[in-house]
Amino acid sequence: MDMHDIDAMRARLGAADGVADMLAAGWDAFELVQAVADDYADREPGMFAAFMFTAASAAEGRDAVGFAPSMPCNPSAPASQAGPDAGDAHEVAGELAGLTSALGSRLQAAAGEAEDPGDRHACQYAAREADRIGHLLGPDR
Amino acid sequence: MTAATFGDFLRQADEHLEAAVTSSESQTADQVVTTRALGRLVAGMARCLDDRARYDVVEVVTRPGLRAWDRAAVDASAALRKAADCLDQGARTAEDRESGPGDAARHLAAAATSLAAGRDLLHTHLATTPDDLWAWRSEWAPAVTSPPITRALTAEVARWSYRLAPLTAGLASAGSADSPASAIARNELQVATQWLWAADAAVQPAQAANPVTADDARLLCAIPAAQRPGRLPPSGAESVTELCEGIRVSAERLRTAVFGTAERAQWTPAATADTWRWTARAAAVIGHASELALRSLSEHAGRGGGLSLDRSQLHAAADAVARTWTAWRQVSATWNGLTTETRGHATQITTEMTDLLLRMGRLTWDDPRWRVPTYLTHQNCQTPPIAWGYVRTSGP
Numbered sequence: 001m002d003m004h005d006i007d008a009m010r011a012r013l014g015a016a017d018g019v020a021d022m023l024a025a026g027w028d029a030f031e032l033v034q035a036v037a038d039d040y041a042d043r044e045p046g047m048f049a050a051f052m053f054t055a056a057s058a059a060e061g062r063d064a065v066g067f068a069p070s071m072p073c074n075p076s077a078p079a080s081q082a083g084p085d086a087g088d089a090h091e092v093a094g095e096l097a098g099l100t101s102a103l104g105s106r107l108q109a110a111a112g113e114a115e116d117p118g119d120r121h122a123c124q125y126a127a128r129e130a131d132r133i134g135h136l137l138g139p140d141r
Numbered sequence: 142m143t144a145a146t147f148g149d150f151l152r153q154a155d156e157h158l159e160a161a162v163t164s165s166e167s168q169t170a171d172q173v174v175t176t177r178a179l180g181r182l183v184a185g186m187a188r189c190l191d192d193r194a195r196y197d198v199v200e201v202v203t204r205p206g207l208r209a210w211d212r213a214a215v216d217a218s219a220a221l222r223k224a225a226d227c228l229d230q231g232a233r234t235a236e237d238r239e240s241g242p243g244d245a246a247r248h249l250a251a252a253a254t255s256l257a258a259g260r261d262l263l264h265t266h267l268a269t270t271p272d273d274l275w276a277w278r279s280e281w282a283p284a285v286t287s288p289p290i291t292r293a294l295t296a297e298v299a300r301w302s303y304r305l306a307p308l309t310a311g312l313a314s315a316g317s318a319d320s321p322a323s324a325i326a327r328n329e330l331q332v333a334t335q336w337l338w339a340a341d342a343a344v345q346p347a348q349a350a351n352p353v354t355a356d357d358a359r360l361l362c363a364i365p366a367a368q369r370p371g372r373l374p375p376s377g378a379e380s381v382t383e384l385c386e387g388i389r390v391s392a393e394r395l396r397t398a399v400f401g402t403a404e405r406a407q408w409t410p411a412a413t414a415d416t417w418r419w420t421a422r423a424a425a426v427i428g429h430a431s432e433l434a435l436r437s438l439s440e441h442a443g444r445g446g447g448l449s450l451d452r453s454q455l456h457a458a459a460d461a462v463a464r465t466w467t468a469w470r471q472v473s474a475t476w477n478g479l480t481t482e483t484r485g486h487a488t489q490i491t492t493e494m495t496d497l498l499l500r501m502g503r504l505t506w507d508d509p510r511w512r513v514p515t516y517l518t519h520q521n522c523q524t525p526p527i528a529w530g531y532v533r534t535s536g537p
Contacts, residue, residue, distance in 0.1 A: 022337060031154055038474065038477075041470075047430075048429050049426045049430075049498075050504060052422045052470075053422060053426075053513065055422070055473075055477065056415075056473070059415075059418055060418075063414070066480070
């Protein structure tokens with residue numbers, strides 16, 4: 001994983017069309033956040049707690065979209081681990097905060113579009129987890 | 142105020158027992174009242190021994206591998222129950238002088254009460270399963286059910302039996318033989334005396350083979366009541382002393398809370414993937430903060446300032462904590478790939494973990510504003526399951 005993966009995911013979120021596509025993109029985004037957070041937890045002692053709970057919230061968000069009735073059946077391949085030169089912990093935290101901010105907004109929008117109450121609830125639940133990650137990793141953490 | 146120990150109640154009971162047996166009024170005391178009090182004490186002694194070795198007399202005879210002190214406890218208990226029955230019968234048939242309880246009766250009653258309170262203290266560490274076995278409910282439970290405690294308590298009860306036998310014989314001779322009822326009462330008391338001697342004799346083989354040690358007796362007296370301190374919710378600005386006290390309280394509450402969770406885990410709705418995931422993460426973060434704090438302390442050890450700490454021990458403690466939180470991190474990684482149908486249940490453990498996590502972070506980073514995501518602060522516990530649950534793994 002490098003910063004390009006985060007940028008690519010941000011672009012994918014922006015291009016997601018419809019509730020099902022957004023759920024699938026959300027799943028992949030949360031998986032990416034979880035993988036990166038797990039990998040970066042050890043790189044900066046002061047960020048350990050933030051990254052550990054980021055990974056927990058990312059798993060929650062992923063599970064939320066996973067339970068949505070309109071979630072497509074074929075999940076993507078898991079996110080790869082970060083390499084040694086993928087950036088320092090604070091930079092990555094900032095990037096992830098930006099990604100989850102975008103993710104939260106798109107999920108809230110999808111919740112507004114969803115006709116199925118199950119989809120609506122899943123998107124709202126997942127959006128809360130995305131917001132929580134933003135608080136954990138954002139500039140005022 | 143320190144917690145009461147079994148030794149406190151044992152000493153009280155022993156003092157009352159000595160006062161009763163050395164009382165000079167035994168010849169004039171009301172036989173009925175004194176016999177009843179004595180019977181209550183002896184019955185309590187039998188119950189204490191019943192807790193030690195939960196076998197009946199048939200099992201004692203047929204079970205080849207029974208430990209000497211377990212056998213002694215069963216035999217002594219059987220003898221004491223016989224004595225208690227005789228004392229009860231004696232009290233029913235003796236002539237009531239209606240002179241009220243004398244000193245001996247009062248001391249015997251007080252000894253019985255102290256012994257019962259001590260037995261209740263021991264039971265705060267244990268619970269009884271549906272199979273009539275002991276289930277541990279505290280860190281002291283292994284000690285409470287250990288062979289040293291069986292030795293020490295059985296020997297103490299036998300010593301009391303030895304002390305009470307002459308008192309019982311004195312009560313028997315104090316009663317008049319004018320009426321058939323009085324004769325029966327005298328006979329019952331004489332038989333009770335024999336059973337009290339028998340209770341003492343029952344432990345002699347075990348005492349010879351495996352004597353009670355001073356350490357056994359000290360351990361028995363040291364057993365405290367199982368207590369769970371009240372929760373100390375974190376406040377905005379706590380001093381280092383208050384943070385440390387809060388950490389101590391949360392840790393003790395967590396140690397108490399985990400007893401019994403294995404039985405509950407299979408059915409409780411609180412056993413959800415998000416609960417387990419969060420708890421594992423919190424444990425890893427707490428351990429990580431603890432390691433940092435210990436390594437920081439080890440750097441300052443030996444530099445004076447009134448702090449007498451062994452640097453090598455602090456290093457070893459930090460290393461042990463590091464292994465622990467690494468293991469918790471592996472647990473949390475495993476839970477990342479699992480989910481459960483029910484979600485969103487705050488538990489007593491997640492509450493305590495939150496308190497502990499908050500204080501460890503604020504202490505380690507010396508930052509009163511250090512915060513963590515409190516578990517389920519925004520969760521709606523009434524939220525129905527989104528879909529039927531499934532368990533699957535993601536990733537390799």
